[in-house]
Amino acid sequence: MSEVTSELAGEVVDETLDEGLIEAEVLDEAEAADLAPADVLDEAVAQEYVANGGDWDDIVAAQQARGDETFVVNMGPQHPSTHGVLRLELEMDGETVTSIRPGIGFLHTGIEKSMEFKTWAQGSALCTRMDYVAPMFNEAVYCLAVEKLLEIEAPERANVLRVLVMELNRIASHLVALGTGGMEIGALTLMTIGFREREMILDFFEALCGTRMNHAYIRPGGVSIDLPESGLAQLRTVIEWMHKHLPEYAGFCNENPIFKGRMQNISVLDLPACMALGVTGPRLRGCGYPWDLRKDQPYCGYESYDFDVITWDTGDAYGAFRVRLQEMWESLKIVEQCYDKLEQTNGQPVMVEDPRLMWPGHLTVGPDGQGNSFAHVKEVMGQSMEALIQHFKTVTEGFHVPAGQAYQAIESPKGELGCYLVSDGGTRPYRAHFRDPGFHHMQAVPAMCEGGMMSDVVVAVGSIDPVLGGVDR
Numbered sequence: 001m002s003e004v005t006s007e008l009a010g011e012v013v014d015e016t017l018d019e020g021l022i023e024a025e026v027l028d029e030a031e032a033a034d035l036a037p038a039d040v041l042d043e044a045v046a047q048e049y050v051a052n053g054g055d056w057d058d059i060v061a062a063q064q065a066r067g068d069e070t071f072v073v074n075m076g077p078q079h080p081s082t083h084g085v086l087r088l089e090l091e092m093d094g095e096t097v098t099s100i101r102p103g104i105g106f107l108h109t110g111i112e113k114s115m116e117f118k119t120w121a122q123g124s125a126l127c128t129r130m131d132y133v134a135p136m137f138n139e140a141v142y143c144l145a146v147e148k149l150l151e152i153e154a155p156e157r158a159n160v161l162r163v164l165v166m167e168l169n170r171i172a173s174h175l176v177a178l179g180t181g182g183m184e185i186g187a188l189t190l191m192t193i194g195f196r197e198r199e200m201i202l203d204f205f206e207a208l209c210g211t212r213m214n215h216a217y218i219r220p221g222g223v224s225i226d227l228p229e230s231g232l233a234q235l236r237t238v239i240e241w242m243h244k245h246l247p248e249y250a251g252f253c254n255e256n257p258i259f260k261g262r263m264q265n266i267s268v269l270d271l272p273a274c275m276a277l278g279v280t281g282p283r284l285r286g287c288g289y290p291w292d293l294r295k296d297q298p299y300c301g302y303e304s305y306d307f308d309v310i311t312w313d314t315g316d317a318y319g320a321f322r323v324r325l326q327e328m329w330e331s332l333k334i335v336e337q338c339y340d341k342l343e344q345t346n347g348q349p350v351m352v353e354d355p356r357l358m359w360p361g362h363l364t365v366g367p368d369g370q371g372n373s374f375a376h377v378k379e380v381m382g383q384s385m386e387a388l389i390q391h392f393k394t395v396t397e398g399f400h401v402p403a404g405q406a407y408q409a410i411e412s413p414k415g416e417l418g419c420y421l422v423s424d425g426g427t428r429p430y431r432a433h434f435r436d437p438g439f440h441h442m443q444a445v446p447a448m449c450e451g452g453m454m455s456d457v458v459v460a461v462g463s464i465d466p467v468l469g470g471v472d473r
Contacts, residue, residue, distance in 0.1 A: 070098065073454070077106045081184045081458040084468025088445070088461075092454060100449045100457065102442045107472035115432040119398030120146055123429060125216035127419075130434060131470035132213060133176050136169040137412040138434070138470075139218035144299060145419040146220040148406035152352050157345040158222035159301045164235075164338040165205070165217060166300075167331040171242070172201045173413035173465075174324040174331075178249060181321070181462035185262045193248060200241050204234055222351035227342065235339055242332050249325055263318035267448035267460030270315045277447065278440040281415025282327070283464055286312045286319030293411040305334050317463035324413075355390075356399045398427035414438055414465050436470035 059072060075088040082088065087103035111130055115123045127142045128135040140162055147153065154162070179194025202212040207228055209217040217224050227235075253259045269279060271287040284291055290309040294302040310326040312319035351357070403425040409418040415437030422431040441464040448460040 069093065075457065077103075082461060082468075083180070083466050084471070086442075086461075086466070086468055086471075088457065090454065090457065095453050095455075097449050097452055097454055097457060100446050102445050104439075104442060104468070104471050107468050109469060109473055111473045112432050112434065115429050117428065119427050120220055120401055120429065121398055123432065124219055125214075127432075127434065128214050128216055129469065130436060130473045131412070131414070131417075131438070131467045133467050134169050134173040134413050135213055135215055136165045136218065137410060137417055139216065140166055140300070141408055141410045141412075141417050141419040141434075142421075142432075143218050143220045144410070145406045145408040145421045146401065148408060149401050149404055149421060149423050150220070150354075150356070151402075152221060152354055152357075154222045154300075154352055155349045156301070157226075157342070157348040158350045158352075160338055160341045160345060161223050161227070161350060162218055162300050163302065163305070164335060164342070165208070165215075167334045167338070168201045168204065168238070170331045170413045171328045171335075172198045174328050177324055177413070177462070177465040178321065181459075181465075182253070182259075184458045184462055185259070187253065187256075187259060190249070190252060193245070197242065197245055200238050204238050207231065207234055219351070221354060221357040222349070226350045232339065232342060235335075235342075239332065239336060239339065242328075246328055246332070253321070254325075260318060262459060263316065263321060264314070265316055266452070266456050267317045267463050268315050269444060269448055273444070273447055274315075277444045279415070279444050279464075280437055280440075281411075281413070281465075282320045282323040283441070283444075284415070285310060286323050287315040288313045293409055293416060297409065299408070299410055305337050307331075307334050317459050320463045357394075400425060400427055409435070412437060414467070414470075415441070434470075434473055436473060438464070438466035438468070438471045441466060442471060 056074065070091055070093055073090040073092055075090055076082040077085040077087040079086075079088075085106035087106065089101045089103060090097055091099035109129065111126050115126050118126060123142055123146075124139050127138045130138045143154075175194040175198045179191035179198075182188075182190030182194075205215060205217075206212050208231060209215050209225060211217075269277075269283060269287070271284075271289055273279070274284045274287055274289070280291065288311050290311050292309040293299075294307075295309055307330045310323050310330060312322050401423040403423050405420070405422045407418060407420045409416050411417075416435065417437060418435030420431075420433045420435070421429055424430040444464065445460060448463075449457050452460075
């Protein structure tokens with residue numbers, strides 16, 4: 001017998017011994033529990049494939065006990081194509097996915113629980129960190145829910161600024177979705193140019209409120225600060241840049257045969273499946289259903305803007321890509337209308353004139369970036385003892401919100417983003433809960449992937465554009 005044959009024979013003997021040891025352990029367990037060996041084997045196999053995973057050695061041992069050709073692949077949570085710390089447990093038959101189970105909870109930010117220990121005003125700085133690719137939408141839905149409880153409405157200029165930052169953020173979020181999704185299938189240029197355009201938007205946000213992400217810009221009653229003196233000029237630059245460079249994405253991808261080969265008829269999810277699984281946003285509109293909360297349940301004055309709801313008719317990953325691509329143009333159309341409205345409302349307030357929310361001192365950073373003058377601070381400190389006391393109470397304790405509950409939903413770049421708030425009449429939320437679209441879209445992963453190829457799992461996950469900060473909030 002040759003050396004190679006001897007080695008192969010040795011491996012077969014080792015495998016047989018391993019299987020024998022596993023079977024012996026199962027028989028010992030059966031005798032100890034007074035059960036039939038077949039029952040214990042069935043239970044071991046059943047425990048192997050559960051959504052919460054388990055010890056990897058136990059999974060491997062149970063798989064060997066099955067004695068078939070199926071094997072398990074553990075994709076993530078440290079994987080560049082899972083859009084965060086997402087674990088996917090794949091059961092494979094060759095290259096075909098026979099079963100897939102998403103495992104979430106690895107990020108576990110605890111944002112919703114933390115909000116119960118912060119004031120209503122501080123909540124905006126916490127929830128912005130959920131979907132960190134589209135933070136403005138988290139802030140907007142939370143503040144709209146707070147305003148429902150307070151029974152107030154933000155001023156017109158504040159609503160225009162809210163719509164402006166949300167639509168710019170929608171473009172930025174879609175650029176990340178298209179860029180990372182393209183990179184994962186080999187279209188690297190799509191990512192490099194996508195982040196180039198996104199930088200222009202982040203530069204504008206930085207000039208507006210001082211931060212590039214996690215802004216806490218939208219506050220209950222309005223926004224934290226008005227446009228800087230150079231705000232409209234910089235916004236015009238962003239608009240012109242987008243008009244120049246957005247056509248490149250269609251030129252790179254729309255008719256690219258390799259791109260279409262990787263995207264068309266991949267991760268198909270038809271309309272009944274979307275309705276059953278709670279799928280919203282571009283994947284739902286990619287099935288031809290024109291559901292957009294900006295049109296169907298308007299908020300922040302969206303009913304006064306002219307834009308179209310984009311749909312596609314294929315229900316696959318390519319359809320979701322085309323919807324996002326065209327939605328960026330519709331968002332740019334809304335941004336241009338915001339530009340005109342901001343010119344018309346120049347000088348109007350950006351925070352509601354409500355004594356419950358107002359800070360008598362109005363101590364905010366001015367357009368020059370240097371803050372309030374000494375003369376202004378002296379006037380605030382000396383004008384009224386009552387006003388000074390109210391200022392300190394509002395800042396340190398927060399404002400009271402009437403007891404009750406409210407739910408608000410808006411159209412985020414990923415789909416329906418909802419916020420449910422409960423108030424007991426105090427200065428902090430009694431309960432805060434968010435409906436992040438990515439959390440609901442995770443349950444659609446098996447429907448999109450099972451029966452397909454392993455290489456298509458990455459395309460499917462990218463097509464729903466999850467952000468695990470929102471999933472594991």
